[in-house]
Amino acid sequence: METAGARSIIETMGLTKRFDGFTAVDHVNIYVNEGEIYGLLGPNGAGKSTLIRMLTTLSNPSEGTAKVAAFDLVRDAEKVRETVGIVSEKMIMYDRLTAYENLKLFAKLYNVPNSEIDGRLQELLKVVNMTKWADEQIGKFSTGMKQRINVIRALVSMPKIVFMDEPTLGLDPQSTADIRDFIKRLNEKDGLTIVLTTHIMNEADVLCDRIGLIDKGKIAAEGSPAELKGRIAERGNTVVELDVMDAPADAAQRLRAVEGVKSVAQTENCVKVIVSREDAFQDIVDAAKKAGLRLRNATISQPSLEDVFLHFTGRAMVDEVKDKVPSRGGRHGPWRATTRGR
């Protein structure tokens, strides 16, 4: 694993959180460079949110600590709070208050000087095209509108770092695109450091400068999307994807026996194999036929981030989330496209 550079603004040191014998975050050592977008990518329950909660002082680490903007997370919690903003998964907004009242409340709590409050709020509202809704109660807003306010709420204090927990969860395709654009702009124009969590591969791929793959509370791999993908590719790994009709439950097990197979993941209509031999395609197709799989199509492709996750954790991420997360539009990798096509 790489070590923190001089530009790192966050650095965790053995950060751990246990709940009644269950370890949600397990000795995590990551660093985030100033001015980058860092993505924590992992399935639901991987420990992303708990890690973010610790880094925003909402939860005390059971063990270890972190430096956030040069402040110690545990000892200087107050200073950390002044420096960071948070966009949490549950929106931080009061339905019976207007958008403006919500923002103003937090401006006050973050000690924004009175003379600056109005100017700053108007500007933020303008950036997300919500000026004309400023005096409407939040309860009347659509989810997309709420999320825009939720995001700018984290910015009223002009933080150095903003943590975003699943910022596009539950949004329609248009809002998702808007929010992603906005995040990108904040980062590029204002040099804001952003740490976000997501379980959507594509989101991590297009948004993040660097990614930490997190699974079962541990960081499985860290690096830029290209780096991570490269790490699979450079070892001659390829991905063989089989479109099937009703894969039997033991198909994955049978395919694992093929020489050079690293990992296998399957859904009802698709089996995905990462294999270290480039010439293994035929062997896999043969093994699949022998295993009783009724093939519709078989493709060989270069690894995607999804495959990276599969490779490093030995598990497919889509399995974890396919039932929990409703279709949200956009491309979420070939798996989702396959399952949705039927």
Place this chain on the structure above:
Amino acid sequence: MNVKTLFSHSLWIAHKDLLEFSRNRVMLVMLFVFPLFMMMMTGYIFPSGNTVKDMQLSVVNLDSYNGTTGAESLAFYSTLETVNHRTGFFVLSNTSSEDNAREMITRGDRMGAVIIPANFTSNLRTGSQGYITVLYDQSKPQISLQLTSILDSVIAQMGTSRAVYTVNRTTGQDLNTSVAIVTPYKVQNKGTVPGNPNYFEFMAPGMMMMVVMFSVMTGLPRAISHEKEAGTFDGVLAAPTSRFSIILGKTIAQSVRGIIQGVIVLVLAIFLFGVTINGPILLVVFLLLLGIFSFIGLGIAITSAAKDEETASTFMMVLQFPMLFLSGVFFPIEQMPWYMQYVAKALPLTYATSAMRKVVVLGAGFGDILTEVAVLLVFGIVLLAIAIPLFKKAMAR
């Protein structure tokens, strides 16, 4: 963080809470309806000094003297009828036998029976007492109690009149002297303040205290656990705002709400239920504030112990019910068995109710309620001392 920021933060949090509250129409209506409902209910359904009228009563006259119905029993019955004609407590009717009377009580057709035994006249004529048996319905203890006590006093009155008449006739004294001989002691009941207190006057002070104190005890956990569940509490906790500001702000908001509700009770009591405030109104307000202070700790403790709204509600139910019935808001604690009185004395609401009642009904001044004030202060301080560390611990999960 300096004190000014600290208070400014708490005022903003309180402002936010009250703004939300003022926009919740249902809650606003409830603010008014709840005390009105409580007062109407408790004020009108409890035995409030109104005696039950027209109780069905059997009279079984078994008396016989020289082969016919005894003259004494007939005289007794006609006097009873005359008295009853004036007061209207009973509806009297003749029943043939004691067994019949019992049956009628069991069926619920009669509330009780007066049984004049066979030897009634002969006993009285031979210088003995005339016995009378009263049967009552054990399934309705409160009504039976009224029935027997009214009958007791009516029959005692009849006895006295008879004695006065006898003295007057045998000694030749005039009527007034005869009365003085038969009943030498005469009691006059008088309260310390003018007017006749009604049940609302007894209840309204307790209601006021209860509404105000429960507003912090239940409002605080509800407000905070609701924000926790909605996720908004994270926003407040992640801001550079002290934990103290948060709890203070929430407490201010709940207190304002409680005071408003307390004042509504007060206004309803005065204008709708005819209650007069005999003590200084400022002392009433002071007691409301003191009541809130004594309960803040309890509210914070419940907040800290309850992870979600449901647990919080359960906690509150468990605490609220005993307090409601044991603190003397609706029934005087002196009527309770001794062990329950000890329980009552451990509850802050008991002292608050007692102090408020003294001020409202008896016109007490500050000096008269020093004990209660001291107890409430101590309760408040001790509970806060317990609650604040709990809260700090709970916030740093």
